Amino acid sequence: MPLLSKEEKRNSIALPKINQIDSVTQRYGETAIIRGKGRSISGACLKCKNPRCMRFPEAYISCPEFEDFSYERNNNVCPVDAISWDYSKDIPRIDHEKCINCGICALMCPIGAIYSDGNKVYVSEPRNDYSILPVTASNIRLQEELFTRLMTLNWQHRFLHESQSIMSNIYKKVSKFDGRSMSANLLIRNLMIAVGHHCSISRTGDVYTRIDAVYSDGDIYDACYGAMEIEFGRDTLDASRGILDDIAVLHSRNGIDKEKNTALVACLSFPNKRQGYFQVIKDVNKVLNLKIQTVSLGALLILAWNGIEVDFSQKDFYADFDNLSIRSALNNNIKRRVELPEGFLGILEPEK
Numbered sequence: 001m002p003l004l005s006k007e008e009k010r011n012s013i014a015l016p017k018i019n020q021i022d023s024v025t026q027r028y029g030e031t032a033i034i035r036g037k038g039r040s041i042s043g044a045c046l047k048c049k050n051p052r053c054m055r056f057p058e059a060y061i062s063c064p065e066f067e068d069f070s071y072e073r074n075n076n077v078c079p080v081d082a083i084s085w086d087y088s089k090d091i092p093r094i095d096h097e098k099c100i101n102c103g104i105c106a107l108m109c110p111i112g113a114i115y116s117d118g119n120k121v122y123v124s125e126p127r128n129d130y131s132i133l134p135v136t137a138s139n140i141r142l143q144e145e146l147f148t149r150l151m152t153l154n155w156q157h158r159f160l161h162e163s164q165s166i167m168s169n170i171y172k173k174v175s176k177f178d179g180r181s182m183s184a185n186l187l188i189r190n191l192m193i194a195v196g197h198h199c200s201i202s203r204t205g206d207v208y209t210r211i212d213a214v215y216s217d218g219d220i221y222d223a224c225y226g227a228m229e230i231e232f233g234r235d236t237l238d239a240s241r242g243i244l245d246d247i248a249v250l251h252s253r254n255g256i257d258k259e260k261n262t263a264l265v266a267c268l269s270f271p272n273k274r275q276g277y278f279q280v281i282k283d284v285n286k287v288l289n290l291k292i293q294t295v296s297l298g299a300l301l302i303l304a305w306n307g308i309e310v311d312f313s314q315k316d317f318y319a320d321f322d323n324l325s326i327r328s329a330l331n332n333n334i335k336r337r338v339e340l341p342e343g344f345l346g347i348l349e350p351e352k
C-alpha cells in the first residue's frame, strides 16, 4: 500500500525533501521562508494534529530541578485564551479583541505560519501548493518528520521589531489584566518558555506556595535554574524581599543550593530609584553575594521576537542601585541596539 495517496503526493510536491531543507528565516511581519535545494516555500498552516501553537508539551511547563514545586497544569500557549481551533477552516483562529500581540504562538509554530503586521496577528492559511495535509496516519508521520527537521535547524526568527507604538499598545492591553486572573503569570511563564526555558508557575488558588515561578534552561550537564517573582503592580519592594524568601525556603527545605539559585524578578516596568527595590537588590549582592536579575515584560518580548535563547547564568540582567539598566544586556543578546528611548515604559531602565 502506498504511503501517500495521490492527493497527498500532489499536495506535498512543492516541499523539498525533508532532509534537504537547510534553512528557515522569518522576517518581521512575514511568515517563515523554508529553503532547501534551491527551492523555497513560505510557512502556511499544516493543520497540525497536535498544534504546538496552542498547547505546550508537559515538559515545557515543569522543571526537573524543582520536583516539589506544585505547578499550574494549564498548558495554553496563549496567555489570554485568544487562540482556538476554527473547525470550519480546520486551522487555528485568533481573536483579535483578546490577542495582545505577544507572538508566543508564532514562535511555537514549527513552520512559521503565524505572523503579525504590528497590530494584528494572523495564521497563514494552508496553500494549495503544499499544505493541504488531511490528518491521516501517513501525514501525521510526515508532519512530525518535517517538524523534527525544522526544529533541528538554526532558525533566524523575527516576529516583530520593537517600536514605541507596538509596545504602548501591548502595555495598554496588559494593564487591563484582571489582577485576580492568572494572565500575568501565564504571560511571563510562556515568554520564559519562548526564550528557551522550562518554566512553571504556582498553581491557581494555591495559598501555600509563596514562590511565583521557577525556571530552568534544561541543560542536562550544567543547568541554570532559579526562583522567580512576578510583579506587574507597583509593589516591587515586596518582590525583592519575596525573592529572598524564595531563595531561603528553597535552600533550607528543598535542597536547592542558594549559590545555584539564579533568581529572577519579572516585572511589567522597572521600578524607579526611590521605590527602594534596587537598593535592596544591591544590599543582597553586597551582603550575600547573590545577584538577583530583573527582566521586564517588554525585555522578554523583544528577546522572544528575535528568537533569542537567553542565558541567565551570565547574570547579564543584573541591575542595581548603581546601574539601573539592562539595555546593554538586550543589545548584546539581539546583536543590535534596542530602538526604544531611555526610560520608555520602564522596559530597560526606570521611567524618567
Ligand code: SF4
Pocket: 044, 045, 046, 047, 048, 051, 052, 053, 054, 091, 092, 108, 109, 110, 111, 112, 113, 114, 123
Ligand atoms: S499554525 Fe503552526 S502549529 Fe498551529 S496548527 Fe498551523 S502549522 Fe500547526
Ligand code: SF4
Pocket: 077, 078, 079, 080, 081, 082, 083, 094, 095, 098, 099, 100, 101, 102, 103, 104, 105, 106, 121
Ligand atoms: S500573539 Fe499572543 S496573545 Fe495573540 S494569539 Fe498568539 S499567544 Fe495569544
